[in-house]
Amino acid sequence: MSLPFLLEIGTEEIPDWMIVPALNNLQDMFQALLDQHALGGQVTSVDATPRRLVLRAEGLLDRQADVEELVLGPPTSVGAGAAAGFAKKMGTTPDQLGTQSTAKGEYFSFAKRTQGQPTGTMLARELPNLILKIQWPKTMYWNGKGTERFIRPIRWLVALLGEAVVPFAIAGVSSGNATVGHRILGQPSIPVTIQNFEDQLRANGVILSADERREKIEAGISVRFKPDPDLLHTLTYITEFPTPILGSFDASYLDLPQEVLVTVMRHHQKYLSVEDADGKLAPHFIAVVNTNADPDGLVRHGNERVLRARFNDARFFWDQDQKKALGARLEDLKTVTFQAKLGSYYDKTMRIVRLVSDLWRDKHARRAALLCKCDLTTDMVKEFTDLQGIVGGLYGEVQGEPEEVCRAIYHHYQPISMDSPIPPGASSRRLALADKWDTLVQCFEVGMAPTGSKDPFGLRRAAQGVVRIIVEGRMTFTFPGMRQELSEFLRDRVEYYFRDVRGFAYDEVRACMAAGWNDLLDLEARLKRVKAIRTTPDFEPIAASFKRIKNILKQAQSSESTFESQLLEPGPELDLYNAIRSTKDQPLESRIGSLRPKVDLFFDNVLVNAPDPNIRRNRLALLQNLLTEFSDVADFSEIVTERQS
Amino acid sequence: MTFQETVLRLKQYWSDRGCIIQEPYDVEVGAGTMAPETFLRVLGPEPYSVAYVQPSRRPADGRYGDNPNRLYKHQQLQVILKPAPADVIDQYLGSLEAIGIDLKKHDIKFEEDNWEAPTLGAWGIGWQVMLDGMEISQFTYFQQCGGFELDLVPAELTYGLERIVAFLQNVDSVYDIEWTRGVEYRRVRLLEEYQFSKYNFELADVGMLWQLFDLHEKECQRLLKIPDAVLPAYDQVLKCSHVFNLLDSRAAISVTERVGVIGRVRKLALGVATAWMKRNEAAA
Secondary structure: OEEEEEEEEEEOOOOHHHHHHHHHHHHHHHHHHHHHOOOEEEEEEEEEEOOEEEEEEEEEEOEOOOEEEEEEEEEHHHOHHHHHHHHHHOOOOHHHOEEEEEOOEEEEEEEEEEOOOEHHHHHHHHHHHHHHOOOOOOOEEOOOOOOOEEOOOEEEEEEEEOOEEOOOEEOOEEEEOEEOOOOOOOOOOEEOOOOOHHHHHHHOOOOOOHHHHHHHHHHOOOOOEOOOHHHHHHHHHOOOOOEEEEEEOOHHHHHOOHHHHHHHHHHHOOOEEEEOOOOOEEEEEEEEEOOOOOOOOHHHHHHHHHHHHHHHHHHHHHHHHOOOOHHHHOHHHHHOEEEHHHEEHHHHHHHHHHHHHHHOOOHHHHHHHHHOOHHHHOHHHHHOHHHOOHHHHHHHHHOOOOHHHHHHHHHOOOOOOOOOOOOOOHHHHHHHHHHHHHHHHHHHHOOOOOEOOEOOOOHHHHHHHHHHHHHHOOOOOEOOOOOHHHHHHHHHHHHHHHHHHOOOOHHHHHHHHHOOOOEHHHHHHHHHHHHHHHOOOOHHHHHHHHHHHHHHHHHHOOOOOOOOHHHOOOOHHHHHHHHHHHOOOOOHHHHHHHHHHHHHHHHHHOOOOOOOHHHHHHHHHHHHHHHHHOOOOOOHHHOOOOOOO | OOHHHHHHHHHHHHHHOOOEEOOOOOOOOOOHHHOHHHHOOOOOOOOEEEEEEEEEEOHHHOOOOOOOOOOOEEEEEEEEEEOOOOOHHHHHHHHHHHOOOOHHHOOEEEEEOOEEEHHHOEEEEEEEEEEOOEEEEEEEEEEEEOOEEOOOOOEEEEEEHHHHHHHHHOOOOHHHOEEEOOEEHHHHHHHHHHHHHHHHHHHOOHHHHHHHHHHHHHHHHHHHOOOOOHHHHHHHHHHHHHHHHHHHHOOOOOHHHHHHHHHHHHHHHHHHHHHHHHHHHHHO
């Protein structure tokens, strides 16, 4: 018999961004449970709202199959007494025993049959552990010290195998067949079956499918809005029954910079911004509410009121902030902490200014460096922290700073992610680079390297930004000497960038980085060359030969590189030497073709481990020279070849 | 519904559900959590449920009475349910109905917002409660306080009373709230906001504040060595904390000092929590 299964974990509101990873984790663990205990069945769906995680599966056996296993007892030669003991141990009588011949002789045996457990029993035993093992970024306890931990309190559990409840309890909550509806639109206790579960939820104000909730939001919007997949995802997972409503604000607020308006709407109110036919911000917004309607317009009115207060604040901050120019705020930065061990933002500013001045003759970048952190003391940034940098840029414009300076301040926190653009223009890039470089060097200086998933200062992002700005911004910037830890950290980011973002093969990246990576533009150029010649027919064999050379040298523990040309034997050995010498000035691309046959002939005909120690040393030195021939481009022995030798 | 009616109804509501109704603590605090009725009572294994309106003073938030939504001193209704009952959210929603909010006609959301007060060695898990896009409450399951993992998990519900009432009365400025019939919030509180903003930002004597901080700190340290003086010692922590906030609004604390001063307050708070726990154990 094949049975469907339903599990619903009912909780208080789970943070939206944690839900999807938790669902995937639940699905994997449950499928593993079915497989491990041979319960049959496949997970068919996982769904969630803020208040419930739901897993459905089909095709479960009603019980595990019985297992028969032949157990060997004592040898038959030891007699009846031992047989009786064995039978007792097997829970049977001596007449039920058989015998089994093996290479070592004849033994008593018993066909032990283990009865399969009912699936319901197995699930009841395993589910509490499995549920509590779901991985969350941060958990809590709610019943008292030492009790179960979960993301939020578990308030109900539905567990059905076919028609039957799978009985278990977690943190004092027993599983059953009753779900809970929407807080306002639904009933608090609704008996369900696997078949009518989703419909019963719908009848009680809960749309279980996130896709359906997203579609409901999109279908309910009739105006043009700024596309925002991340926000839409959030709205989908903070609602059980989403309904978009259109609100308006006074057009006079459109005088405020669009960045400010959008930030207030998006980050503080989770509103979608509305655009007019030309793509310009319109005096409207879309709020997504967690209910079915707004019959009296109270919800729209309330949201408009909140937004008005927020916009008023923003306007007030804007006006207040203009009373003190950016430059006049520099002193105030002395009371703003960058990091306890690293002092204030004033200290940081001075370091960035010095760095920019040392590296480039760029008065705009220098001026921007001086002003870039000043907006941290403005009311606008204190209130809307996401607008740091942007506000500084906007204020700079109003206060008559040169365009390049404003642009550099505006963009100096970028890029904030892999997908976001690097700052536009040379001065912007210089400032952004100097700021991030300072953060990296300083944090590593006081031992604040990221550990595991903890990276409170966003150093990975900073390092990634540094790499992207240099490479994509075509900047001549050579990494100066740095601490070992930072060097290793940065090396990882460089490798990641060229491999995962730019799509170079991992062995190409490793080979080229082995030849140095202080100059990333040079590294990029070498990568392109290696990638191009990799497809030529002579490349793989010569890379394999390089690997072979490396092994030979390693085995011989030789790093000798001076040799006497008169000791070279005429034939393949001398030919190889001559080929190396005569192609010295040719580019790598054409040398490979001419060297490859010589290398092959050398290995086919010349014994490196010659009996005469002088000859031997001389040959090893020749190979050492060959190995370092291309080392300014890449270490070819790092390339993975088909012909592993 | 007037401001005071709203307060009375909320108190009645929580009184009906078994809460002790306390009066505000009469030492300056930055939030209801700092009053001993929360900070100390959440520690230890004894159940305790209490509600009180706590005037919360945040000197740096003052705006001379100019800003329609920002106040130096706001009134906060603080509810502690220890241990948190399983239907705590339903009880909370019921309290909103009790002050005339028809939940069927509004939008309620619980959005992640964990609370942390490093100075108190305290943190919890919870939400900000949004009503039609406005934050009206903080809802927190305490996990730790005074550096101690809590035996029973209390739910802390805080109501920003000015915000909620401005919403209910549909006014854009808290100063337009009707406190009681014919009396506006302005008449009751505007002068106080103005004068204290002036004091907090301009007049407070920085040298004297530093002296006060040292004196209260010393007194606290002295009291912590004496049995049965935990509550007076905690008052000294609150005074240090308020003086710190005043120094902060006078922009008198440099970056390097700041970390140190916060550390000093924290040390006192943790010392008080430890003494309180010891006293509890001795009593049990």
